[in-house]
Amino acid sequence: MDDQYITQIKDRMAKAVSVTRDDLSTIRTGRATPALVENIEILAYPGSPKLKLRELATITTSDARTILVAPFDPSIKDSIVKGILEANAGLTPVAGEGNDIRIAIPSLTEERRQEYIKLAHAKLEAGRIMIRQIRHEEMIRLKKAYENKEVAEDDRFRSEKRLQEVTDEMISQIDEIGKKKEEELIQI
Numbered sequence: 135m136d137d138q139y140i141t142q143i144k145d146r147m148a149k150a151v152s153v154t155r156d157d158l159s160t161i162r163t164g165r166a167t168p169a170l171v172e173n174i175e176i177l178a179y180p181g182s183p184k185l186k187l188r189e190l191a192t193i194t195t196s197d198a199r200t201i202l203v204a205p206f207d208p209s210i211k212d213s214i215v216k217g218i219l220e221a222n223a224g225l226t227p228v229a230g231e232g233n234d235i236r237i238a239i240p241s242l243t244e245e246r247r248q249e250y251i252k253l254a255h256a257k258l259e260a261g262r263i264m265i266r267q268i269r270h271e272e273m274i275r276l277k278k279a280y281e282n283k284e285v286a287e288d289d290r291f292r293s294e295k296r297l298q299e300v301t302d303e304m305i306s307q308i309d310e311i312g313k314k315k316e317e318e319l320i321q322i
Contacts, residue, residue: 140296143272147265147304154261155311161250161257162224163318166201166239168193171225176217178210190214191235203227203235211235242319250319258312262305269301 159169172193175184187193191205191214203218205211211229218227218237227235242250276293279285285293 140300143268143297144300144304146268147300150261150264150268151304151307151311153264154257154308157257157260158254158311158315161254161315161319162239162242163250163315164239164242164321165198165318166195166237168195168201170223170239171201171203171218171237174218174221174223176210176214178207178213178217184217187214187217196236199239201225201237201239203237204233205235208233247319251316254312254315254319258308261308265301265304265308269297272297 159167160173162170168188172186172188174187176187176190177184178190187203190207190210191203194202194204196202203214205214211233215227215229215235218225218235225237225239227237229235273294276285276290276297280287280290
């Protein structure tokens, strides 16, 4: 197993880590972050497909508890407010005097925090499964290559060991992301 091959596997596993990180960013913590609303789909213009909020507005945070949404087109401000309410994200947008929409992030109850921690653990496990699935596919490929006499037994075992090392490295990255998310969820 050469370095280029290992790099390809690492890239595939890194994508699984990235997907897990993005998935976890959608879990609400007590802190305001644009990731909470940027993927909400909004029907901005009648007869057109729904667009993600990040495609329709600039999303920023003014402080730890407030998200500001500034639509590119002021005429769709009401559609954005409606879309956020319909998304059932537990967020209440307030249209201000200008073009901005303010979303105050309420504090999480202890019960809600525990629910989000369970959800985070489920998403982390899904990420680990993606990585283990990639390892499994590669192990099968190595076994077939050995059976077809394309790879020597020593090379196969060396490759399997290297593959396991890469797998362990990627799973530890997911675990680290999980620790950070849990810390965010526990903070009041």
